[in-house]
Amino acid sequence: MFETxxxxxxxxxxxxxxxxxxxxxxxxxxxxEVRLALLEADVHYKVVKAFIRAVQExxxxxxxxxxxxxxxxIVKIVHDEIEALIGPVDTTAPMAGDGPTxxxxxxxxxxxxTTTCAKMARYLSENYKCRPLMAAADVQRPAAIDQxxxxxxxxxxxxxxxxxASALKVAMQARLKAAKEGxxxxxxxxAGRLHIDDDMMKELRQIKNRVKPxxxxxxxxxMTGQDAVxxxxxxxxxxxxxxxxxxxxxxxxxxxxxxSIKAVTGKPIKFVGxxxxxxxxxxxxxxxxxxxxxxxxxxxxxxxxxEQVIEEEDARRMEEKLRRAxxxxxxxxxxxxxxxxxxxxxxxxxxxPFIGARLGDMEFDETQIGRxxxxxxxxxxxxxxxxxxxxxxxRQRIADxxxxxxxxxxxxxxxFKQMKKIMRxxxxxxxxxxxxxxxxxxxxxxxxxxxx
Amino acid sequence: xxxFGIFRKKGAKKAKRGDKSSDKLRSGLxxxxxxxxxxxxxxxFSHRKLDQELIExxxxxxxxxxxxxxxxxxxxxxxxxxxxxGAIKDPIRVIEFLKEFIRKELDQWDTGLRLPREGVGVxxxxxxxxxxxTTTIAKLAKWLLDRDKSVLLAAxxxxxxxxxxxxxxxxxxxxxxxxxxxxxxxAAVAFDAADKALARSxxxxxxxxAGRLHTRKNLMMxxxxxxxxxxxxxxxxxxxTLMVLDATTGQNAISQAIQFNxxxxxxxxxxxxxxxxxxxxxxxxxxxxxxxxxxxxxxGEGADDLIPFEPEEFVRAMFD
Numbered sequence: 001m002f003e004t005x006x007x008x009x010x011x012x013x014x015x016x017x018x019x020x021x022x023x024x025x026x027x028x029x030x031x032x033e034v035r036l037a038l039l040e041a042d043v044h045y046k047v048v049k050a051f052i053r054a055v056q057e058x059x060x061x062x063x064x065x066x067x068x069x070x071x072x073x074i075v076k077i078v079h080d081e082i083e084a085l086i087g088p089v090d091t092t093a094p095m096a097g098d099g100p101t102x103x104x105x106x107x108x109x110x111x112x113x114t115t116t117c118a119k120m121a122r123y124l125s126e127n128y129k130c131r132p133l134m135a136a137a138d139v140q141r142p143a144a145i146d147q148x149x150x151x152x153x154x155x156x157x158x159x160x161x162x163x164x165a166s167a168l169k170v171a172m173q174a175r176l177k178a179a180k181e182g183x184x185x186x187x188x189x190x191a192g193r194l195h196i197d198d199d200m201m202k203e204l205r206q207i208k209n210r211v212k213p214x215x216x217x218x219x220x221x222x223m224t225g226q227d228a229v230x231x232x233x234x235x236x237x238x239x240x241x242x243x244x245x246x247x248x249x250x251x252x253x254x255x256x257x258x259x260s261i262k263a264v265t266g267k268p269i270k271f272v273g274x275x276x277x278x279x280x281x282x283x284x285x286x287x288x289x290x291x292x293x294x295x296x297x298x299x300x301x302x303x304x305x306x307e308q309v310i311e312e313e314d315a316r317r318m319e320e321k322l323r324r325a326x327x328x329x330x331x332x333x334x335x336x337x338x339x340x341x342x343x344x345x346x347x348x349x350x351x352x353p354f355i356g357a358r359l360g361d362m363e364f365d366e367t368q369i370g371r372x373x374x375x376x377x378x379x380x381x382x383x384x385x386x387x388x389x390x391x392x393x394x395r396q397r398i399a400d401x402x403x404x405x406x407x408x409x410x411x412x413x414x415x416f417k418q419m420k421k422i423m424r425x426x427x428x429x430x431x432x433x434x435x436x437x438x439x440x441x442x443x444x445x446x447x448x449x450x451x452x
Numbered sequence: 453x454x455x456f457g458i459f460r461k462k463g464a465k466k467a468k469r470g471d472k473s474s475d476k477l478r479s480g481l482x483x484x485x486x487x488x489x490x491x492x493x494x495x496x497f498s499h500r501k502l503d504q505e506l507i508e509x510x511x512x513x514x515x516x517x518x519x520x521x522x523x524x525x526x527x528x529x530x531x532x533x534x535x536x537x538g539a540i541k542d543p544i545r546v547i548e549f550l551k552e553f554i555r556k557e558l559d560q561w562d563t564g565l566r567l568p569r570e571g572v573g574v575x576x577x578x579x580x581x582x583x584x585x586t587t588t589i590a591k592l593a594k595w596l597l598d599r600d601k602s603v604l605l606a607a608x609x610x611x612x613x614x615x616x617x618x619x620x621x622x623x624x625x626x627x628x629x630x631x632x633x634x635x636x637x638x639a640a641v642a643f644d645a646a647d648k649a650l651a652r653s654x655x656x657x658x659x660x661x662a663g664r665l666h667t668r669k670n671l672m673m674x675x676x677x678x679x680x681x682x683x684x685x686x687x688x689x690x691x692x693t694l695m696v697l698d699a700t701t702g703q704n705a706i707s708q709a710i711q712f713n714x715x716x717x718x719x720x721x722x723x724x725x726x727x728x729x730x731x732x733x734x735x736x737x738x739x740x741x742x743x744x745x746x747x748x749x750x751x752g753e754g755a756d757d758l759i760p761f762e763p764e765e766f767v768r769a770m771f772d
Contacts (some may be wrong), residue, residue, distance in 0.1 A: 036521050039515060039520070039521050040520065040521050040703050041703070042518075042702030042703055042704070044516075045515040045615050046512075053671055091621075097592040099538060107582070108700065108725075108728070109582070109725065109753075110581070110582025110583060110584055110698060111582060112581065112582055141618070142616075142617070142618045142621035142622055143614040143617035143618035143620075143621055144614075144618075146613070146617045146618075147612070147613045147614035147615075148613075149614075150613035150614055151613050154613075158694075176660065194727065194728045195728070195729070196728065196729060221582060221698070221700070221701075223580070223698075223701050223705075223708075224700050224702060225518035225700060225701055225702025225703065225705075225729035225730065225734060226515065226516050226517070226518050226702060226730075227518070227700045227728065227729055227731075228700075228702075230729045231700070231728070231729065247583075248580070248665065250667070251665040251666070251667050251704065251707075252666075252667050252704065252707050253578070253702075253704040253707075254624075254703075254704075256702070257702070267550035276581070345738060409520075440739065
């Protein structure tokens with residue numbers, strides 16, 4: 001069974017929440033857990049060591065002064081330190097005053113340069129009202145040029161390519177074309193290469209010297225382990241990049257590489273790639289990343305996401321209902337619809353602290369949500385408002401209507417009742433008791449599943 | 453949301469199933485060797501007993517190789533225990549002890565490629581985006597062709613732009629045949645390929661699939677479907693289901709292995725990109741949780757840069 005250290009971090013902080021004060025001993029214990037969490041998140045060993053030392057000093061200085069919740073205090077110190085290390089960051093793209101701006105992407109094989117190139121072109125054209133141009137300067141990998149051309153067509157961005165020419169020549173051509181036609185920025189997609197491949201690194205240096213990109217970005221895979229430090233250091237030593245684009249952050253990698261790279265090169269993470277779709281590209285948020293590395297969930301991200309999707313009025317009404325515990329199945333159905341608009345549910349729950357950690361060995365089945373929706377949709381409005389009127393006959397009708405089974409309908413009703421209990425606590429704003437109430441319910445019910 | 457049974461406990465199933473070469477591995481792993489071994493060696497000579505400082509140094513070396521907290525803790529525990537019971541008396545012997553300990557664990561792996569003697573042998577290749585699937589498939593095809601097998605490739609990566617062209621170019625280079633079609637359904641391509649492999653009596657069919665993050669449930673279902681479709685055509689297929697793992701991957705390798713194994717029952721792992729400075733120690737972390745043998749390692753960009761995994765060599769390369 002897959003068990004992450006962040007689970008233990010979650011449970012540690014769970015225990016700590018009940019302790020009245022921060023003491024030298026529980027700082028020690030806490031930091032031991034934090035250290036493991038960071039190592040598990042692939043932060044480089046030496047970075048972890050330095051980091052823990054810094055946090056310890058800070059925490060000890062604050063120890064007896066405050067009587068606030070010690071867990072919050074440690075979390076805050078750790079979180080702030082990480083955030084300070086990886087932020088602040090200027091995520092505006094530089095635009096040259098005269099002539100085309102040139103941005104160069106480089107990195108190891110498979111880090112996601114070509115996809116990132118297209119995403120960034122799309123992002124720039126949307127946010128900066130410019131007309132970017134991409135240069136297919138990866139002349140190594142088979143079909144890399146075709147790939148960029150296809151992506152270029154998808155986003156309506158022109159691509160300069162020249163099969164048989166050198167990477168340098170393609171880059172020069174692109175720059176020339178951009179100058180002539182008033183396009184820009186020029187995005188250079190270069191071949192993936194090992195930092196220890198002298199010939200290939202030389203090619204990058206040549207492009208840098210001749211084409212003079214305004215910014216160079218290292219494209220790095222969020223799943224990278226300890227080697228992130230070695231490769232980033234070498235790229236930085238040889239061509240000195242200006243920033244990092246962290247890719248594949250839509251997975252479950254904790255992304256400790258971000259912290260390592262920043263710590264050893266001093267170069268900030270500027271953008272992140274979050275999926276295969278070309279619009280999944282965002283400026284980097286140090287605070288969210290800090291949460292993620294710690295495995296504590298990304299509350300800020302969730303709140304922002306929710307704000308975009310859920311109408312404030314709806315949310316207010318829902319909250320009111322929750323507080324009065326008059327939340328019925330119809331509300332529940334609405335909420336499912338709302339949640340669905342926010343994206344994959346696993347993403348959303350993963351955002352939540354403590355729940356995120358507990359998701360560890362759970363699998364999230366979106367199809368069940370569809371089934372729940374179907375069942376509730378097959379109920380009359382009276383049934384939704386007052387589920388207690390649902391008798392055997394009604395149950396059978398609902399089952400038939402939703403293509404399920406009376407047993408399943410019954411399960412849903414039973415579980416809804418349990419959920420309402422939790423909701424009532426939520427309504428009282430009693431987060432502590434919810435967190436405490438969750439685990440048994442969570443584990444016990446997670447084993448259940450709708451038949452069929 | 454949990455009360456509605458939308459969570460399911462999932463179990464990490466175990467996968468079990470099983471040529472040689474060594475110069476290449478050693479040269480491919482030379483940097484690894486120098487870094488890890490070199491660092492540790494220096495430390496060992498300056499220590500007279502197995503004290504906390506030395507343990508920490510060993511820990512550091514293991515962590516830097518991406519071995520990960522769980523395995524590092526276990527290895528260091530074993531080390532301390534061995535020292536306490538007198539199995540190790542001299543710190544100089546620490547490396548030997550560790551090497552032996554890890555090698556013994558990896559020796560249990562059946563690392564051979566299991567293909568049927570008769571009929572079409574099917575190898576399905578999957579992995580996260582950018583792990584090196586297509587290049588690995590080309591190398592694997594070359595490896596089989598060198599052993600007088602006829603090889604057909606199924607271009608089932610219908611998602612990524614120009615993935616089919618990339619496979620075609622590689623196929624031409626190594627001399628393998630490719631099946632592609634206009635369908636955007638990877639299972640349909642695999643179906644056609646299985647048909648052709650049967651009709652023309654190919655020895656081996658290798659199925660390329662689109663890179664996907666293991667957290668994307670629907671995409672993992674798609675992989676499962678490809679598997680099912682091929683099995684319906686060729687009983688017992690796929691005979692090998694390989695996950696390509698980038699050697700630079702850290703602890704996320706664990707999650708990748710578990711999720712892919714859950715969806716498509718892996719028979720092996722190909723550890724790609726071992727020619728860089730990454731050490732690939734994450735496979736030890738993976739092994740703690742899901743026991744899928746590493747069958748091949750990738751040590752370069754050339755068509756010949758794929759070699760069978762040898763525990764003995766791998767461990768020696770890590771520590772020598």
